[in-house]
Amino acid sequence: MLTGENIVQSVAGLLNWVYSQLGISALAGFINPIISSVVMFGFISVFVMFLVWMERKVSAHMQSRIGPNRVGPFGLLQTVADAIKLTTKEDVKPVNRDKIPYYIAPIIAFVATFMGMVVIPFDKGMVVQDLNVGILYIIAITGFTVIAILTAGWSSNNKFALLGGFRSAAQIISYEVPLVLSVVPIIMITGTLSLTGIVEYQEKAGYWFIFPQIVAFLIFITSATAEANRAPFDIPEAESELIGGFHTEYSGVKFAMFFLGEYIAVVVSSAVAVTLFLGGWLPVAFLGFLHLPGFIWFMIKLVSVIYVVMAFRWTFPRLRVDQLMDFGWKVLIPFSILNILVTAAVWLFLYGKGAQ
Amino acid sequence: MGFFKYFKNVFSGLWNLLVGLSVTSKYFLNFKAVTTQQYPEERLPLPARSRSMIKLIYDDEKDQFNCVACLMCAKACPNSCIKLEGVRQADGKRRMTTFKLDFSTCIFCGYCVEACGFDALTFVSEEYENSVYKRGSLLQDENAMKWIRPAQPASPEAATTEAAAPAVAGA
Numbered sequence: 001m002l003t004g005e006n007i008v009q010s011v012a013g014l015l016n017w018v019y020s021q022l023g024i025s026a027l028a029g030f031i032n033p034i035i036s037s038v039v040m041f042g043f044i045s046v047f048v049m050f051l052v053w054m055e056r057k058v059s060a061h062m063q064s065r066i067g068p069n070r071v072g073p074f075g076l077l078q079t080v081a082d083a084i085k086l087t088t089k090e091d092v093k094p095v096n097r098d099k100i101p102y103y104i105a106p107i108i109a110f111v112a113t114f115m116g117m118v119v120i121p122f123d124k125g126m127v128v129q130d131l132n133v134g135i136l137y138i139i140a141i142t143g144f145t146v147i148a149i150l151t152a153g154w155s156s157n158n159k160f161a162l163l164g165g166f167r168s169a170a171q172i173i174s175y176e177v178p179l180v181l182s183v184v185p186i187i188m189i190t191g192t193l194s195l196t197g198i199v200e201y202q203e204k205a206g207y208w209f210i211f212p213q214i215v216a217f218l219i220f221i222t223s224a225t226a227e228a229n230r231a232p233f234d235i236p237e238a239e240s241e242l243i244g245g246f247h248t249e250y251s252g253v254k255f256a257m258f259f260l261g262e263y264i265a266v267v268v269s270s271a272v273a274v275t276l277f278l279g280g281w282l283p284v285a286f287l288g289f290l291h292l293p294g295f296i297w298f299m300i301k302l303v304s305v306i307y308v309v310m311a312f313r314w315t316f317p318r319l320r321v322d323q324l325m326d327f328g329w330k331v332l333i334p335f336s337i338l339n340i341l342v343t344a345a346v347w348l349f350l351y352g353k354g355a356q
Numbered sequence: 357m358g359f360f361k362y363f364k365n366v367f368s369g370l371w372n373l374l375v376g377l378s379v380t381s382k383y384f385l386n387f388k389a390v391t392t393q394q395y396p397e398e399r400l401p402l403p404a405r406s407r408s409m410i411k412l413i414y415d416d417e418k419d420q421f422n423c424v425a426c427l428m429c430a431k432a433c434p435n436s437c438i439k440l441e442g443v444r445q446a447d448g449k450r451r452m453t454t455f456k457l458d459f460s461t462c463i464f465c466g467y468c469v470e471a472c473g474f475d476a477l478t479f480v481s482e483e484y485e486n487s488v489y490k491r492g493s494l495l496q497d498e499n500a501m502k503w504i505r506p507a508q509p510a511s512p513e514a515a516t517t518e519a520a521a522p523a524v525a526g527a
Contacts, residue, residue: 058384061383061384061387061389061390062381062383062384064383064390064392065390065391065392066392069394218370311380312377314380315373315376316373331366335366
């Protein structure tokens with residue numbers, strides 16, 4: 001049966017043969033991660049293009065419209081056309097910008113979110129690098145986006161951009177806390193920070209963590225939406241208030257990198273949600289007879305979660321800044337702490353001290 | 357805020373969010389709800405009195421334009437974009453010889469159509485694609501504006517209103 005592990009192993013075997021032919025087998029440990037990262041980059045670029053198309057289609061049908069349908073079949077190549085337009089556009093720069101931060105901000109925004117993809121297990125063994133501190137790594141690395149946004153807002157020398165940067169800092173710092181706290185129960189139950197280990201625990205236990213941890217799932221999805229700066233938490237780039245927020249002064253390729261970073265942030269947070277709460281590559285129980293490979297199950301779940309995030313965006317109105325802070329500090333954080341306590345008590349009661 | 361009121365607010369808020377999501381998801385799944393008209397392929401009939409292109413009515417039976425060059429349209433035009441000339445024919449009736457309408461300055465106010473007392477000017481609702489590649493193409497003469505009134509009503513809407521009117525009068 002076709003599995004992610006088989007694919008990875010056969011590709012690795014092919015690469016090893018190529019190395020032996022070229023006589024560079026000693027460098028395999030150095031080249032292999034680069035190749036897998038490049039493959040991941042190619043995959044994520046294409047997937048983001050699909051997501052932009054999907055988002056436009058979803059929003060269109062929610063508003064009784066059709067959406068893109070001219071370029072390619074069902075308008076699938078619309079994003080390709082947009083990407084070509086963006087890359088060939090003139091790069092308009094403000095004269096009084098702070099040159100170096102202005103230049104590196106989009107790079108940070110893109111790289112910080114893309115690096116989160118590195119530890120996502122698409123299938124058993126189908127992961128660029130299975131870190132044993134995977135969740136910690138993702139939370140740490142995606143936290144870098146706030147630096148990118150603040151840098152972009154500051155260096156643009158524009159009031160709206162600066163306001164967007166400040167708002168973003170306040171928002172991301174507030175929502176980082178419930179995001180981390182919502183993951184804590186899972187770590188307590190499984191006793192591992194490795195994403196692969198968490199999925200394997202769910203496989204062994206026979207249930208997905210969304211069932212005992214529905215509260216944590218809701219808090220995680222909400223905070224992840226806020227972390228990715230998406231509506232209804234899009235106050236850093238609120239179009240009607242701040243023009244474009246932190247990326248007001250960016251155009252062309254630099255704007256494309258912010259755009260790509262935003263979508264990759266959605267993919268990363270949804271992928272983490274799938275891994276932690278929806279059993280990663282495990283098949284859906286009552287559809288197990290389909291015998292699909294694990295990474296197909298993973299992609300189905302990923303797209304479903306991303307659809308929910310998109311539905312949030314096109315359903316809910318934007319929160320005001322004080323409402324945002326109220327919601328984060330007065331609702332999400334108390335509930336996540338309560339969830340940790342209840343989970344700890346129940347698990348201790350059910351399995352005793354030697355649960356692990 | 358009371359302890360129970362806090363929880364009540366949180367859960368009612370969550371419920372309301374789910375209601376909102378169900379509404380948008382219902383529209384998302386209902387592909388028949390799409391109301392978009394895909395313009396170049398699908399064209400809705402415009403109302404019969406919509407202001408599109410101005411045309412000169414040509415009488416096919418008499419083989420002449422209805423226009424008698426009374427210049428009322430030229431006088432009514434606020435932008436003076438109508439220029440026309442006429443001659444007195446052998447039978448003593450005036451006939452239009454040249455008619456020029458500059459659509460680059462026309463604002464489609466419809467004063468010329470209203471001013472015309474000889475049923476010579478009209479708006480033709482189907483002719484609404486008036487983009488041209490050269491500015492000179494907007495200066496149209498009587499040959500370009502020639503329009504023969506079709507025998508039957510132009511649009512189905514007009515047909516229904518005309519058919520319905522006598523019935524109401526009879527009742």
